[in-house]
Amino acid sequence: MFLGQTVESREPDLRIPLLEAERWWGGAVDDAAHQPYGDQDFSRDLAQVHPSEDGAGAPSNQAAPILVSTRGRSVSSDRPFRFAFTPEELKVWGENLRFVGERPASPDASTLSGQTLAAAFMDLAENVWTPSGAPDRALFTGPQYNTWIEMPLHPTQEKVLDYVRNMLDCGMPPGVVMIDDLWARDYGSWQFDLAAFPDPAAMVRTLHEWGCAVMLWVVPFVSPDSFEFRELEKAGYLLKDEHGQTALRRWWNGISACLDLSNECALKWLKEQLDELRRSYGIDGFKFDAGDVRDYRDTDQTNGLSPVEMCEAWGKFGTNYPLNEYRACWKMAGAPLAQRLQDKPPTWDERGIGALIPEMLTQAMIGCAYVSPDMIGGGEIVAMTAAGGIDQELFVRYAQIAALSPMMQFSVSPARVLDEPAFDALQKALNLRERYLPYLMELVEHCATDGTPIMRPMSYHDDSLEAAQCRDQFMLGEDLVIAPVLTAGATSRKVYLPAGKWEENETQQVFEGGQFVEIPVVLDTLPIFESVKE
Template sequence: MPTTDELELPLAPGELWWGGAVADGAAMPFGRAPHHRDLARNAGFADAEHDGANQSAPLLVSSHGRYVWSENPFAFTFADGSLTVSGDDVTVGSGGATLRDAFTTASRQHFPASGTTPDERMFSAPQYNTWMENPFLPTQEGVLDYVSRILGQGLPPGVVMIDDRWSQDYGAWRFDEGRFPDPAAMVATLHEWGCPVMLWVVPYVSPDSAEFRELEGRGLLLRRPDGEPVVRRWWNGYSAMLDLSHPDALGWLREQWAPLTAIGVDGFKLDGADLRYYADDDVAHDAPRPRTDLCEAWAALGSEYAFNEMRACWKLGGRPLAQRLHDKPSSWGSDGLGSLIPELVAQGLIGHPYTCPDMIGGGLMTGVTTPETVDQELYVRYAQVAALAPMMQFSLSPARVLDAEHRAAVASAVAVRDAHLPVILDLVRSASRTGEPVLRALAYHHPGFEHVADEFLLGEDVLVAPVLEPGATSRPVILPPGTWLDAAGAPHTGPGEVLLEVDLHTLPVFRRLPDDTQE
């Protein structure tokens, strides 16, 4: 059912929708209140600084088995009992009667699973990112000290991400020799400790640098309509923008990164390429390009590396891409801890099963960096949400910012992850064949549970209900149909609600008994 103008779909009674932009996770499912999103710019009603700072896709999926898809960005509005979609070549499809039917049909038709995953070491242990400990000016000594302290506290070896400004400059993708005198030795040491190594990169180039002059001469930078190179402000200053639609620009990046992989670097955290940093009149090598083309090309480059991480992405559902939520403040509410589950669900429902919450405790640099400024209870609850997400990433070191009691609670969360790791890895491998999310809303398997936004399922048989309120001593848990065993092995029959007593160490997890064993 294609359209090149505007399509209006009346909503069926009780019909609810997910999709579009991950930043709208807290507003999902749509259909209960007015909502608007323009996917061409990833902007909603209020184009705030972090509005649309994550993954987005031209996909909406319905609790009644319907879906909306296009190869191109579209705008959509929910209001007055209808969904209005404006865009080119929009398709409305139906795969059955449930949310899962809608998603699996759309996935098979429009973004089939690739058959591959990111390297399984992205999932099999926590990840460690230097951002909050060594912001902007990491050093070789600082990286090794950061990792050794974490491992010394008993956390398992995992991927180490060296974040912003390990390099000489933006676009000069070589280690700064003053701060990293022997990067090959550093990488070798981290490998000896069991830690794969990833480096942070962006598609931006500092102006008036040797790289800028080379790229300008080769026609590999985006240009303004008057022919001058674009120099635009992003969160770290002003930079030129690579023309990611140009094959030679991508080839240039591969050339810059090849000496890094030659010394053992395992992959890259590809940051940036947010739609909000491009303009409608930016000119690529052949013509003005939609912002989405540039973001998509950046993510496609990331999929060439088995170790990768995307924080912004357009389309490319089903690809072997690790997708992280954008930097969150260290807060309990809907912008911080409370946003994690809805946005992780949204990631999966636009085609990205390999998902990761923000860095534990929040990755937004807001002065929360010392033991005195860290909310240690919040840190623990963040770790508990992340523990049973597909991926788990630390930045603020628990060895530095937590007391013994809270470090022990974090260690307990990691132990829960270890106990469920076979389930997580099985679901990751399954996702490479089916495209289905690893982390799922209850409504994915249980129609009528669309209102539950603070719990999630791992696959179909593990229900997770993290504690999300400060000072909580109890946690109500909504159980869908079936017999569910709690951590002590006690059975509970759903549908229904269970009120659990909780303390700092409690991460409520329930396992569903197979149907043939239920009484």
């Protein structure tokens, strides 16, 4: 297990003195609270997982053996590595390490003039991974509607149709509908529970007529003692532990067997099940949950695959389906996968809304560009239930972040929980997304071709220390600065603007860049600054 600040005692394979004002992004999205690295002590072993109270390890987000610097340097590998930062240096232990950048005798940043985060990132996109397209464009062009919070563990055909109809009737645009956990009879039985969904084909036809694509939730788990368990165990398609016995693993819904993702026949079986859902009912795609590194052991019998490679195999499987979503991935930079953040609680701190921008920027800097900031208002079901109600201001601010993120996903029905002023503020955010959607889709197409990130840290286009330390705002392409309000009851927002001239979206006031500016805000304010071309 990952134990925090420990580092193995042998000498590092790379020792890199940090440059003046240099900051680094990358590694694991789980560690975004510490990013950008470079101003404090921090260490991480990318082959391990964070601990959890149950001892199984915490569920994970995206991770990759990639570190990239605001001074045009990078470290990467095809294997997980261990690294440690101090304010003076970066040390790396690992195999097949690739270091790009200069190592000047002095940490004076001027010795690396002209070397940028953008240049280092594009070197990685050209030489370390291969951009291979984007997921289905429907994931960007309309909202995503996930049933999880409104009907956790008990979706039915009637509830799904009512949920979507209510969304559309209150003025929300059509989008992608994700039917979440327990639409099937058992885990591993990827067939509709006909007691809850008596006519799945009719349901899908109706949703299609309403302009909505349909996705189903899938995990690589198999319920013990089910018919599928017995058949898959007999066929040798289930993961075996070090003793050659079928491995049973605890996850958030109990204890299950695991499909052996290192077995090509097992993957072929799963693809047949999912393809049959598409043929029989018109299902458009799938939400691939779980597949976390914590679900596997180094001692498992996996045809030589390590735990991170089993997670990677789960991600690769999803490339069979253009309409997809993942939460846990290893080393899938450049892949055409929609990548969601880990479930968030409905809080204002760095576990909740404060985590969204740093985590999405970390996703972007490890090559996972097609990101979603979880379900608007929060998707962590225990915390959402315990909250006992919706903080309307938090919901609106969350929606404003999502509105100018690559993807926007709802679960809680806005019309059910928002009063008129809050709902009007939400509609304004949706209108802003519609206004900038052509620009966003241009960025998606560029990313699909050459890997250029959609969301970018401020330091991607500005080499100042002020930009390097910004983690509560972002750039959408090179022409928009997005600075959502992240504080409860805020009446103003301080924003850093890169060099040049920038026009504030609402007032059309033009500001000189290279400085912080402060603007007044109310509930419906989403600060957006557009580059003014000379």
